[in-house]
Amino acid sequence: MFQDKTRSIYIDGKWLDVNQEKTYAIYNPATLEKLTTVAYGGVTETEAAIEAAEKAFTSWSSLTGRERSKVLYRAAELMAQDADRLGKILTLEQGKPIKEAIGEVKGAAQFLLWYAEEASRAYGEWIPSSVSTKRLLVIPKPIGVVGAITPWNFPSSMITRKLAPALAAGCTVVLKPSPETPLSAIEIVKIFEKAGMPNGVVNMVTGDAKAIGKTLLSHKAVKLITFTGSTPVGKYLMREASDQLKRVSLELGGHAPLIVFEDADIDKATSLALKSKFRNNGQTCICANRLYVDESIHEPFTAMLKDKVEQLVIGNGLDQHTDLGPLINQAACDKVQLQLDDAIQKGAKIVTGGYELTDKLKGYFYPPTVISQVTDDMLVMNEETFGPLFPIQTFTDETEVIHKANDTDYGLAAYIFTENTSRTLRVVEQLEYGIVGVNDVFPATPEAPFGGIKQSGNSKEGGHHGMEEFLEYTFVSIGMD
Structure with missing residues (x-):
């Protein structure tokens, strides 16, 4: 499916040959087999990509929104048509089950479609003046060249969530995909090529993450950095960008609480809690990381969750029956084990999982694990896991559990399960999170804003809010005779 060496640097409409002395290998995390080798770009390649984007900005930004939308419409169509093949590539390099991978690709296409529609809706303002001899206007303008840095856990949808609004707004882009998953990014850039994207509007550099970043x-031509990843890296980007007052758009880590009240539908709550926690084997920033269950329903809830978890199938993501693929690397497995060991040492009990996988699986696999008798001092209750470890803690008081849910520096997503409308509104208003799901654990959608508060980010992706990140506004005051 892949050549021994794959061109992965795209500048000004050209794929560059791989420098034989500057390459790195991409491996399948499920089998540890080498897939291909890609280019290891650095400062020189990034500067060339920025210069190409800067050159293309004038012509791209001068197009009407409708003209830009034609390319995005076509790209959305091509991506949706090719979802099965693109999903297979995603699974090979990232590991997630093929059904999840195809779903991600289709979702990525939806972001292209949404912002194709939004491209014509960057509205300005006419402000009624308090002075009769003035007319006041506000004009939206694309911010300029954008540096987009994307993660490995959603290597297709995270790219289109950033590039689609940037391109719709009239910006040009230099993309730095995750070093672990460049192959999906390559395919997306090829889609833009086929869709008729002008040279220099989209550029991509793989390789030395620190040098590229x-x-x-x-570089002064880069006016905005949009980043999805860990909170520590986000803080670094914000610090470094401050020298030029460069705008930084951050979507960072999470530590999502999931609260199950006594009136919840237990069957629905266990099924959705499982789907939230173990989607992509726990490697999502909005997956439930702390499970709080009302003490009165704790035993039946835990028993039902245990039964459903033990029915999950672990294996190679290309197998249609697989529910859980591998983690991305050995460090991810080690982090899960560290949190589990810490919890057990402090008194937690294993409900299911927590054992070494001894079958024929060769990759970075870790079993879905549920633990109970969890206390607040455990690492798993204070740090994002990014893996299949699910801690259950009981509660008896609504005020108490809201306090515990909010007692974190993170503020990305939170979930509650209840059939009580008054409680829903009361709790939602008190939760300190950018996203709250009520009897719903899949809140992300192209038409709505996605993003956190506190140390989980400072921006929104999706909806009309997502394009605003890539616009700046010029106030025009016109004096009249």
Whole structure:
């Protein structure tokens, strides 16, 4: 499916040959087999990509929104048509089950479609003046060249969530995909090519993450960095960008609480809690990371959850029957084990899982694990896991559980299960999170804003809010005779 060496640097409409002395290998995390080798770009390649984007900005930004939308419409169509093949590539490099991978690709296409529609809706304002001899206007303008840094856990949808609004707004882009998952990014850039994207509007550099990132931060032509990833890296980008007052759009880590009240539908709550926690084997920033269950329903809830977890199938993501694929690397497995060991040492009990996988699986697999008798001092209750470890803690008081849910520096997503409308509104208003799901654990959608508060981010992706990140506004005051 892949050549031994794959062109992965795209600048000004050209795929560059792989420098034989500067390459790195991409492996399948489920089998540890080498898939291909890609280019290891750095400062030189990034500077060339920025210069190409800067050159293309004038012509791209001068097009009407309707003209830009034609390319995005076509790209959305091509991606949706090719979802099965693109999903297989995603599974090979990232590991998630093929059904999830195909779903991600289709979702990525939906972001292209949404912002194709939004491209014509960057509205300005006519402000009624308090002075009769003035007319006041506000004009939206694309911010300029954008550096987009995307993660490995959603290597297709995270790219289109950033590039689609940026391109719709009239910006040009230099993309730095995750070093672990460049192959999906390559395919997306090829889709833009086929869709008729002008040269230089979209550029991509793979390789030395630090060198590429520092160049994007230091180059004056780059007006905005949009990043999805860990909170520590987000803080670094914000610090470095401050030298130029460069705008930084951050979607960072989460530590989502999931609260199950006594009136919840237990069957629905266990099924959705499982789907939230173990989607992509726990490697999502909005997956439930702390499970709080009312003490009165704790035993039946835990028993039902245990039964459903033990029915999950672990294996190679290309197998249609697989529910859980591998983690991305050994460090991810080690982190899960560290949190589990810490919890057990402090008194937690294993409900299911927590054992070494001894079958024929060769990759970075870790079993879905549920633990009970969890206390607040455990690492798993204070740090994002990004893996299949699910801690259950009981509660008896609504005020108490809301306090515990909010007692974190993170503020990305939270979930509650209840059939009580008054409680729903009361709790939602008190939860300190950018996203709250009520009897729903899949809140992300192209038409709505996605993003956190506190140390989980400072921006929104999706909806009309997502395009605003890539616009700046010029106030025009016109004096009249």
